[in-house]
Structures are given as C-alpha cells and as structure tokens.
Amino acid sequence: MASSRRLRALITNDDGIDSPGLWALAAGARDAGFDVVVAAPHVDASGVGASVLSVREGNRTRLHRRELDGLPGIPAYAVEGHPAFIVHSAGRGWLDPEPDVVLSGINRGANLGHAVLHSGTVGAVLAGSLHGWRGLAVSLDVPEQDTERPRWETVLAVLPEVLDVLLAAPDGTALSLNVPNLPAAEIGELREARLSAFGAVQVRVDLRTGEHGEALHSAVEEMASAPEPGTDLGLLTAGHPTLTELQSVSERPGVLDRAAPSRRAG
Template sequence: AGLSGAGGDGRIAVDRRDLPGLPGVPAHAVAAHPGLIVLAAAQGAFGDPPDVVLSGVNHGANVGRAVLHSGTVGAALTASLNGARALAVSLDVGLEPPLRPHWDTAVAVAATLFDRLAGLPPGAVLNLNVPDRAEAGPPQRAGLAEFGTVRTRVEHTGDGAISLAAVVVEGELPPDSDARLLAEGHPTVTALRSVTEDPGVRL
C-alpha cells in the first residue's frame, strides 16, 4: 500500500523544476502522494535526506482527530518516522473556497515556526492551521478536537460508484481545541506523535 503512488513497474515520474526567485535551488515535481514523496526523499532520491520537511500548504483545514486521514499530515508523520523534523501546514478555506485564498498568510505564519521547529528533537511534528484572511496573529498552541468542524458523509451508493460530501458538524467544541480556535480566527499549532502500539490492550 505504501507504494500505491508508483506505476506498475515501480517507476514514479519526476520532473526537475526551476522555482521563481530561487535560482540554483534544486526542485522536483513528483507524480505521487505526499507520503510517498517524503519516503523517497528520506531514501535519498533527491540528494541528501532532509533534516526538515514542510508539507503543504493544504487547501483546507486539518484539525481534530480526523488528521489521521490527511495526506498533508501523513507526509509529516512519514518524515518523522525517518528521523526528520516536520511541519504540516493547512489553510482553512471552508466549504465554499474563495477564488483567491490567502496563501501568503499561511506561508508567513509558517515561517514564524521554523526556528522553533529546528530546535525540536529529530522526529518532531507540528501541525499548523491558518485562517483564510489577509493577516493572522501568532499561532496558538491547541489540542486535537474529538472531531473537526467538517466531516465527510456518504451521499450516494450504487451504479458502481459512491459519492461523498463534506458537511458541517454541529456541536460545542472545547475552548482550547484546534477546531475551536481556528473557527474563532486564530492560527493553531499542535505537536503530533506518530502511530504507536497500545500496551493497555490484553491480547
């Protein structure tokens, strides 16, 4: 399953790119899912394995325990498993995204965390969510909500297909949770840990 982004022969398309304003900085466009790209980078596919990985900016928030399903957060956790520090960044564009999201705001807030991230132990992961507005304050530390403000619902099954829809979740959110603080217009940052075993389950 970890190689599902590769073709039948295991090959992944990679295209060398030149980034505006960053002459001489190696950059690659990779036809694969975020986690697989990070895994390839950790194995030296693009040069020395990275010490720090930035995943995002994602088009949509990644809050609550549903971050388990996020490709953006998953890539950061993959980096952690391979010894790198990682920052996952998401922009909360809501259910009706604007034509011109404030990407620059997400980038600016993320930049304020770089020094802090670099000072954390290898394997550390931070999850940053930024409101979609022209300016945003400093990120506030937040816990994971039990659920986010949006969830996925099955709308239709049959005819050889299913259709999914994003719907707003009703209910009160804890005041110190990422979902609540983000809904109030604050950037949020949460330290995450990768999958671990549960020693409390008797087998």
C-alpha cells in the same frame, strides 16, 4: 543555525506541484535560510493520508524536473506518487544529502481534529518522523467554496516563529499548523491546540442505485455543534493560528494485562 552547512528542507504537499501554496511555502523556507528542494505529486493527491502508493512501471516511478515561478535555482520535481512516498523515497537513497526537515503545504483548507489521519499533507510529515526528521504540516483555513484569494502571505508571517519551535524540538517531531485566512494584522496570537473530535466538516456517504448500478455518493456536511474551546477547531474559528504536535506510529504496552481479568474469568 549552528551547523557549518545550511539545513536542508524538503518541500512537499498533497495538492500537487502546481499549487501556489507549495510555491509560497518553498519561498518562505528559502527566506528562512534553508537549502530547499521541492518534490510534490504530479497531480492532486488530497486525502491519501500516509499512503506510499506510486504509479509504477515495474520498479520505476517517474519524476519530472520542473522550474517553479519565482523560485529560480531551486530544484523541483513532479513525482508520480503520493506525498509520503516522496518523503520515504528521500530517506531511502533518492536525495543526497537527505533533508533535515520536511515542510508540507501550504494546504488549501484546514487540517483539523482526528481527521488529520486522512490528510496527505500531514501524512508526509508523519512519514518524515519515521526517518527521524522534524516536520511541519501547514494549512490555510480557506473553505472549499470560498472564491477569495488565499492569504498565503499570512502563513508566511507566522512561519518564522513556528520554524523556531520546530528546530528547537527533538528529532522526529511532527507539528501541524493551521492559519486563519485573514490579513496578518487581524489574526490572533499563535496558540497550542489539542485536536478536536473530528474536524470542521464530515463526509456523509449514501448508497444510491441508478441506471449504472449501485454507487456510493459523498457529500460534505458542516458540524452542527459549536467547536469545543481549546481545540484546534475552536481556536482557529476564533482567529488564532494553531499549532499541534502529532504522534506518529508507536507502541502502547499492556494490552494483554488489560485483558487478563476477562481471560481468567473464562
């Protein structure tokens, strides 16, 4: 690293402060030479996207200092707020010095397709990009019903190469990494992937009426069609770690120009 100081990495997630994947990512960042600080939701916050909600008492949001197994000397905080809230707070005066990069994960389950919009893991790095920080969302493809041990070590084997890509990218770059839950020796080469149409699964929501009144019932359904080649889902299914650059909030000019013919017709 060319700087006279070590780059600072904020490690967060949406699975919560007690997730082994979070601890593994923090260890990987430490071993890569980063100055590491860990701040993650005090409870599971999966599916919150880029929400900046927190549990407030007036204008206060509680945080709790923690010591994490295997990470002596690394400051860690359980925060009563969502991942993007944590990242946003780091850029609005909480952390000094501010982080240079945001690393989010390791999520237990892949984050694929345009459904990454709903991911708190991804939402954290998109929030960081608004502050001009590079960010990496890291996910391991462990099915929810899988009882096998997640192979965090496979992610850590891929991580150094991906961090090199991240640090060479422009400020504000947001990347999403998905890794197969296989032994490191069995995975394919790292591939750049475009987003699939949605993801590996979809949620079906039905309205049901019972003794407690009406309620919405959710059920996860796997996609029926085969994954499209070259997408994050297709490449991950074939055993490749996938890397995708995501674009955060930006404007797209020309909306009135595109509407001009129909407006003139009236």
